Amino acid sequence: MKMIRRTVLFILCMLIALCPFAACDNKPQEAAAPASTPEPTLAPSPSPTPAVIVVPTPTATPTPTHTETPEPSPTPTPTHVPMTEPVITLTEGDSLVVNAAFTFEDPGATAKDYLGMDLTDRITVEGTVVPYLVGEYDLTYAVTDDYGQRTEVRRTVSVVPVELPEVIDPPPKTIYLTFDDGPATFTDRLLDKLKLYNVKATFFIVGKMSRKELIRRAFEEGHSIGVHSYTHELDKIYASEEAFFADFLATEEVIKEQTGQYTTIFRFPGGSANTASLYNPGIITRLAKIMEDMGYRYFDWNASAGDAESSIPASIFEYYSTLRRILKEDGSPTIILQHDPNIYSTRALDDFIPWALENGYTFLPLDMTSPVIHSKISN
Numbered sequence: 001m002k003m004i005r006r007t008v009l010f011i012l013c014m015l016i017a018l019c020p021f022a023a024c025d026n027k028p029q030e031a032a033a034p035a036s037t038p039e040p041t042l043a044p045s046p047s048p049t050p051a052v053i054v055v056p057t058p059t060a061t062p063t064p065t066h067t068e069t070p071e072p073s074p075t076p077t078p079t080h081v082p083m084t085e086p087v088i089t090l091t092e093g094d095s096l097v098v099n100a101a102f103t104f105e106d107p108g109a110t111a112k113d114y115l116g117m118d119l120t121d122r123i124t125v126e127g128t129v130v131p132y133l134v135g136e137y138d139l140t141y142a143v144t145d146d147y148g149q150r151t152e153v154r155r156t157v158s159v160v161p162v163e164l165p166e167v168i169d170p171p172p173k174t175i176y177l178t179f180d181d182g183p184a185t186f187t188d189r190l191l192d193k194l195k196l197y198n199v200k201a202t203f204f205i206v207g208k209m210s211r212k213e214l215i216r217r218a219f220e221e222g223h224s225i226g227v228h229s230y231t232h233e234l235d236k237i238y239a240s241e242e243a244f245f246a247d248f249l250a251t252e253e254v255i256k257e258q259t260g261q262y263t264t265i266f267r268f269p270g271g272s273a274n275t276a277s278l279y280n281p282g283i284i285t286r287l288a289k290i291m292e293d294m295g296y297r298y299f300d301w302n303a304s305a306g307d308a309e310s311s312i313p314a315s316i317f318e319y320y321s322t323l324r325r326i327l328k329e330d331g332s333p334t335i336i337l338q339h340d341p342n343i344y345s346t347r348a349l350d351d352f353i354p355w356a357l358e359n360g361y362t363f364l365p366l367d368m369t370s371p372v373i374h375s376k377i378s379n
């Protein structure tokens with residue numbers, strides 16, 4: 001009997017030991033991490049010599065300044081992507097205000113990756129600024145670092161008109177003598193006569209003319225120099241804004257060469273009312289605004305001496321009479337159109353200038369403050 005009890009007890013003990021639920025009792029589990037071991041996920045195999053390092057942990061849980069942690073893995077993984085994207089710095093800032101002009105020079109930008117490596121030469125710029133058209137333009141600068149991270153920065157460029165000087169009313173009975181299409185054969189003599197009477201005039205020059213040194217002489221003797229054209233080929237100049245600018249700037253260069261400075265006054269080849277430009281509808285209307293926005297003033301005329309090649313006067317007397325007749329009777333300023341390749345323009349001055357001075361007229365050269373006399377634009 002005693003033997004049977006022992007056997008039964010033994011079998012019971014074995015059953016308890018093998019029971020799958022034996023571990024599911026209420027005893028604390030061995031697997032539970034002891035509270036003293038922080039960050040178990042980072043724990044590598046125990047280091048033989050535990051190091052004490054300062055961990056500036058960014059976690060919200062308050063941690064002691066000194067924490068015993070296992071050593072971190074010594075090298076970053078090669079696929080590491082920095083959290084910080086490259087940085088683009090726009091020279092002169094993200095909003096630029098510039099005056100309307102023939103060209104726009106982007107002040108540029110610099111770029112660095114998160115380690116401070118210079119990425120400036122990788123910057124690409126999208127968007128365009130039309131430098132002569134008043135308006136707002138967006139430029140987008142972008143750069144990509146070695147990790148494929150891309151940064152984009154936007155800059156706004158505001159093109160604004162140049163502020164023009166105020167017009168100053170000239171004395172009553174002011175005459176502005178203007179000579180187009182020179183310097184030419186008779187310009188020398190013309191300058192002699194103007195010097196003789198101490199009268200200042202305005203020359204709207206053609207850049208391709210050979211006697212360029214006369215531009216210098218005219219300037220040095222106190223006359224105004226303005227742009228007319230370089231080629232005077234109206235069928236090409238008005239083909240586009242760019243064609244006009246190229247012709248205009250070539251003339252400006254001639255003026256700069258001769259006088260040491262650029263001018264800001266001009267006369268449209270053919271005048272602003274010309275119809276020779278109709279092959280490009282609206283070009284004069286657009287150019288008139290653009291050129292003023294860029295700080296230039298153009299002058300037409302309100303009195304023509306009629307010395308254009310197609311209407312050469314019959315005699316010097318007729319020409320002289322014309323000059324007297326076309327003056328504004330109410331004393332308002334008169335801008336007279338003449339051409340210095342025409343001999344009448346020169347000869348008639350011998351009669352016209354003394355007569356005008358005796359009758360209370362004043363001769364002035366045109367400048368940025370002169371009365372703005374414009375024809376009605378027809379294109």
Ligand SMILES: [Zn+2]
Pocket residue numbers: 180181228232269270
């Ligand atoms: Zn002309």
